[in-house]
Amino acid sequence: MVTIKDLAKKAGVSISTASYAINDDPRISKETKERILEIARKLNYHPNAAARNLKRKRTNIIGVFVDGFKGPVYSKILDGIHLEVTNNNFNIIVSSGESGRNLLLEQQVDGAIIIDRSLDDELIIHVTNNGIPAIVLDRRLSGKNIYESMLNNEEISYELIKEMIKRGYKKIGYVSGSPKSYDNLHRYKGVVKALTEHNMPTTYYYKGDFTKESGYKVGKELISKNSELPDFLFCANDEMAIGVMDAFQEHNIKIPDDIAIAGFDNIELSQYYRPKLTTIDVEHFKWGRELAKALINVLNNNSDTVDVKAKCKIIYRESC
Amino acid sequence: MVTIKDLAKKAGVSISTASYAINDDPRISKETKERILEIARKLNYHPNAAARNLKRKRTNIIGVFVDGFKGPVYSKILDGIHLEVTNNNFNIIVSSGESGRNLLLEQQVDGAIIIDRSLDDELIIHVTNNGIPAIVLDRRLSGKNIYESMLNNEEISYELIKEMIKRGYKKIGYVSGSPKSYDNLHRYKGVVKALTEHNMPTTYYYKGDFTKESGYKVGKELISKNSELPDFLFCANDEMAIGVMDAFQEHNIKIPDDIAIAGFDNIELSQYYRPKLTTIDVEHFKWGRELAKALINVLNNNSDTVDVKAKCKIIYRESC
């Protein structure tokens, strides 16, 4: 592996001069700088990150920590972050679970965007206290160097339910996501707000965990219990909505005639599923871009506040 | 930030002793080791990765380099890799494009799994020559420390086309993926092989690039040209197949009656689309696991060869 020592020797200069040349320091004359860079190119020299990071005490890397790689929702956020990070001469890494934990603790990133629920508050607080700023998504956590970014779950859910009430639905139900999820809580809060404003019951509440399987289970149980079905069911995300609809359609329950359904996220599938699913679209790509931009501003000391909210809008389709 | 120096001082031992304790070296007595570890926990000490990596000349990180984050196909591979990497005490990072390039060149990973087409051969050869092994997917590239892993595209495509010939289709077409793609080439090779064996024309060939949009465009052109339609169209992946079907269905062309369609990848959407899409399933998760396992074996010097092939099987659905 060719080091800066090799480069300096080849160019007949000191190590420090070589370093200054590589980093485009103005005090090196144009000629030597160009000569050194030329030799660097020839030798295929690239600075060793470990050494550089050690000395500089930063990595130029932004880490994104996700909850597994399969979620269809977050890939667009990632693409948005990627674009913005690259545009600002940072590098991006995406990691998950235990690996992410290690990367954070061992100071392998300058800043973090945290989606991963498996990273506990304690960890985040420790890391941010040590000077690594983090934006947390779908999570309530405050402290030095910690920034929250949410989507306006409550407002948009409220709006959807109000519209459904206007359309005449009487028994409005909710299929919840993971109970820890801030998103889930606030979606439900919007639902409750709309219902109570209209003096409608909030009894149609069913527990899920954001997976399609949990939606399917809720659907099955609703059918087998033979209890009164709601006439409109708002699911905390599209995947569950599809699970629910799978279950209903297996039993020839007609959507939206027997029961209307809506989801959240506008995943690609929701427009291909039959009936097409009414859902709430989040501008994930844009959100990702803005998150990255905000974090980089913090890192560059251009800002010490993050005010990024994802924009949502309701997409009415066949399922209502 | 607490360093090993702080830890050593607090414990009243030398830096080297502290280091040995952290790394569970047998020459440190049980008592001091435990005492030091206890203090480390209290101080919330975590070794600085840059310093460790610099000294050890390795990072314990496996990098996966993807072609953007949105592809539905690769998320399962990632999950498989993630599982296996974590099980073997390595960390995983996923990156893309320019960031990935930097991480590789600056030696931030011990080994690489490369899906990203934007990383050119030259780069990969340079990096692997410097001792970082890489497995390349969907790509022909050989050299020291370079390993290829493919799926058996040719065989499975051959098998599908033979079956379709048996079913009586006469005008069999192919919608290609990106021309550079090894996958695409070999899928087509299987098609050609089956067709020529049966003295059937290979003239129904249409250019795509793996995106849904390109499939849609092919569909539109096929319709507008008013030329003879094939009776079966094999698309190099599901996304294009769906694009094609979108176009056809807009013009009330019946699938599979007017034209039968098949794709490749078995993305989730393919079972929800109407008609359900016949496709070829690849065991991505398992593939990912095996890739990671193989790479780690190479890194641990347990092996100097990688023989990982993804398993495929045809899933017959409504579109044929």
Place this chain on the structure above:
DNA sequence: AATACGAATCGAAACGTTTCGAATAAAAGA
């Protein structure tokens, strides 16, 4: 009592950079 040994610990060099302050040489001012 002297020696040898092994277990536990330590000191210091090294990894490849960056960066501060000093040194050198040439140009400018006196």
Place this chain on the structure above:
DNA sequence: TCTTTTATTCGAAACGTTTCGATTCGTATT
């Protein structure tokens, strides 16, 4: 001609670890 200034380059320390080769000390062997 001598001093000052400016432009360029250099030497060395530092970043936080790991690890080699001592050193120390208590115990077993002679």
